[in-house]
Amino acid sequence: MKRLLASTSVMRQTVTLAIMIIASSVSDAFQIHHLASREEFIAKGRSPLRRTSSSSSALGMATWSNGQAIREYQEFLASGMELMDIGKSEIDMEDDGPSVIVKSSNPSSVTALTDGIVALGKGTDLLITPGTSLPASMGDKPSYPIYITIPPYELKSFIQNLDDEWKGRSEDFVFFSGGKICGVVEPILREFGMCRESMTQVVVGFSLPKPSAAGITRKPEDLSCNIGTDANGEEKWAGESATCGKWNGAVASRLSANAIRCKTVFYREWRRAMWERALYDAVWNVVGAVREEPTDHADVAMFFELEASDMMWEIANNLRGGLAVTLMYGFEDRLFSMAEMRGKDEPCELTDEMFDFVQNVFPGRNRMLLEYLNYAKDQRGLLQGVNVPPVPSQLSELPSKIRQGNLRADGNI
Structure with a gap:
């Protein structure tokens, strides 16, 4: 009976994924040929996107010639067979409880992040x-979450040096992505085979306040924002946290x-939500930091706006061709809304230690x-400790709107 239930569940998940792939294809086609409604952007006070037919054509070729999507689908089917073999129909939904939080040594x-996760707990x-x-158990439970809150630039060394005890508990690890503190850790996790359905990962959609002068850490606060309703009258949200595994x-x-x-x-x-947040972190910080x-992000x-929009679409196109990741329709509206509603006093920053996890990840x-x-790096004195890749077919000079630094949309310098 358990094997029958497992088989039914796998078939249901397979059908669900097939529907998602078809929906993604329809969404892709819609985004290629109807990237944005002029009326929608004008109604929001924004300019329509500047796109060319050549870029759309190249985008389509990159998407359909990439074999990674097929490979991931095959891996999905293989994971389903593994579930059948162990008689497990689906991943359990565990409640919160006493957990282990791993900080940098x-x-x-x-x-x-460490202080924030501690503050969100119950002591x-x-x-x-x-x-x-x-510990052998936490709260009388032999299995418990192990929150990995070490910085991204220490993560590879951490995984490489795991002893047998820790390796045996890797299924309980919880990894974080998103924001200037967590960045993108997918390349590291993938190197060690930790990018899979059962691995718990979190997109950070909450604030991470620094301790006050008195050493008191405020609790993280929600950064998601309601951006209206869709055609079905359901609420739309931007910047919310997401978790899997x-x-x-x-x-x-x-x-x-x-x-x-x-x-x-x-x-x-x-994964789509994670790369959407990565897009925001990279684009908003670099466009603002060169001024x-x-x-800040709201600025x-x-x-x-046009600079951020053009850069977003360029990166999004390469995500589809390079990683077989198609961002959900409406990502631009969500990211701009998040910046407008939550970006005031959030400084645009570029740091050496996070360069390989925020900007150099696409x-x-x-x-x-x-x-x-x-x-x-060359004109603003930033990123002096990292090797920034050269510009393809290096231009003799950058566009004037960058060189002038602070030419704003309202005409003021």
Whole structure:
């Protein structure tokens, strides 16, 4: 009976994925030929996108010639057979409870993420450093979430140096992505075979306040924003947290108990949400950081909209061709809305230690992004400790709107 239930569940998941692929194809075609409604953008006070037919044609060729989507579908079917073999019909939805939180062993590398996850708990969590023996149980449960809150630039070393005890508990690890603190860790996890359906991952859609002068850490707050309703009258949200994997229920429960929205999704949908957030983190920070005056995320949305929009679409095209990731329709509206509603006083920053996890993570030759990054290094004195890739077919000079620094949409310098 268990094998029959497992078989039925796998068939249901397979049909669901097939529907998602068809819907994605329809969405892709719609985005290629109808990238944005002029009336919609004018109604929002925004300019229509500047696209060319040649880019759309190249985009289509890149999408359908990429074999990664087929390979991932085959892996999905293989994972379904594994579930059948163990008689398990679906991933369990576990509740929140006492957990282990892993912080960096270097005191200077302990990030606001560590303090934030501790603050979201109920005071029953155990805070440890890598290499410490894991408890046999937490709250009388032999299995519990292990939140990995070390910074991205220490993550590879952490995984490489796991001992047998920790390796045996890797299914309980919880990894974070999104924002200037967490960035994109997919390349590292994929290298060690940790990008899979059962692995718990979280897109951070909440604030991570730094400790005050008195050493008191405020609890993280929800950063999601309601941006209206869709054609069916359902609410649309931007910037919300998302989680997938074994402990997705525990993560969502912990966040919702602190008034933070969090959706639980399958890995492939989570991956789309993660890359959408990565797009925001890269574009908004680089477009704003090259200015002569301090610029926040809301400023980028208001004054440098066309630059941010063009850069987003260039990167999004390469995501589809390079990683077989198609962002959900309406991503541009969501990201601009998030910047307008949550980006005030959020400074645009480029840092050496996070460069490889925020800006230098996208596939393809993203010319516009590289132009801005090289300008930031050569003319603004930023990113001096990293090797910024050269601009493809290097131009003798950058566009005047970059060189002039602060030419805003309202005509003021």
